[in-house]
Amino acid sequence: MMEHLEGRQSVFAALAARQRKINVILLRHGMHTADLADLLALAESNGVPIRYVDDKELTLMAHGATHGGVLAVATAKPRTSVDQLLERIATAAAPPLLVLLEGIDDDRNLGFAIRTAEACGALALLVKKHMWDFDPVEVSRPSSGAYERLPLVQISNNDDLMRVKKAGIRLIGCLAGAKRKLWEADLTRGVCLAIGGEKRGLSGAVRGMCDRFITIPTVGGASSLSLSHSSAIVMAEALRQRQIPSSAPSRPSFEAVDWHTSPTDEDVAEAPDGGGEDNGVNVDDGDLK
Numbered sequence: 001m002m003e004h005l006e007g008r009q010s011v012f013a014a015l016a017a018r019q020r021k022i023n024v025i026l027l028r029h030g031m032h033t034a035d036l037a038d039l040l041a042l043a044e045s046n047g048v049p050i051r052y053v054d055d056k057e058l059t060l061m062a063h064g065a066t067h068g069g070v071l072a073v074a075t076a077k078p079r080t081s082v083d084q085l086l087e088r089i090a091t092a093a094a095p096p097l098l099v100l101l102e103g104i105d106d107d108r109n110l111g112f113a114i115r116t117a118e119a120c121g122a123l124a125l126l127v128k129k130h131m132w133d134f135d136p137v138e139v140s141r142p143s144s145g146a147y148e149r150l151p152l153v154q155i156s157n158n159d160d161l162m163r164v165k166k167a168g169i170r171l172i173g174c175l176a177g178a179k180r181k182l183w184e185a186d187l188t189r190g191v192c193l194a195i196g197g198e199k200r201g202l203s204g205a206v207r208g209m210c211d212r213f214i215t216i217p218t219v220g221g222a223s224s225l226s227l228s229h230s231s232a233i234v235m236a237e238a239l240r241q242r243q244i245p246s247s248a249p250s251r252p253s254f255e256a257v258d259w260h261t262s263p264t265d266e267d268v269a270e271a272p273d274g275g276g277e278d279n280g281v282n283v284d285d286g287d288l289k
Contacts, residue, residue: 005072013145015042020074028069080151095190100126103197107134111142112228118146120235129156173210182214187238
């Protein structure tokens with residue numbers, strides 16, 4: 001299946017990642033090639049042909065007029081398997097940071113989340129199989145190239161998620177009713193931050209697998225945040241903690257916590273599904289609070 005890549009950033013990132021077969025790159029007639037020297041050089045080294053076309057033709061092929069005069073026709077980005085993810089976890093130089101998005105209601109929000117995940121040092125981003133039906137163009141543009149570089153892992157079922165946990169990854173659920181604030185949890189270990197969608201939140205099945213829950217406290221009139229904003233806040237906190245020296249007094253420490261036990265009342269306050277039990281109940285408001 002062929003896809004379109006739109007914009008200089010997306011096309012250049014795909015060329016550099018070398019994960020796709022790019023059939024042709026289309027450029028608008030009259031573009032200043034000096035601004036595209038790095039892209040043209042990389043395309044030549046990859047053996048990708050360049051063709052100049054009218055702006056009208058580009059716009060007809062693209063999603064709109066925001067392509068910037070650059071469009072590529074390429075195969076789909078390959079999905080990272082759970083086996084490949086486990087290999088990455090086993091060989092990671094630092095405790096892995098993973099992000100699980102269980103609900104995606106806006107493709108651009110996914111693109112922004114991917115961009116933030118890469119910036120915060122995430123090893124991979126996990127997406128449930130039934131949520132994989134997104135528009136790659138709408139995801140790629142706001143990701144600013146991160147969509148091509150960051151591994152996206154398709155999680156087919158809860159067994160896949162359990163395999164990730166058995167590799168030493170703690171599953172941290174982001175939940176509005178949790179008592180523990182995000183900066184009170186140790187996010188320097190190998191963790192997977194589970195973030196629900198903007199309509200249903202985390203499923204009961206995922207909650208039942210979580211080792212701990214955290215929340216983002218808010219003040220003022222806003223009682224909820226969008227998926228892209230809430231995930232950015234949580235990932236930024238994980239990055240902040242990982243940049244604090246291990247001897248610093250402000251660094252969270254929960255060495256006495258048994259991460260293999262189920263969440264307790266200390267972690268959840270009035271959680272709508274009964275504190276993470278696998279009862280299949282979803283939260284109507286999936287934004288973090």
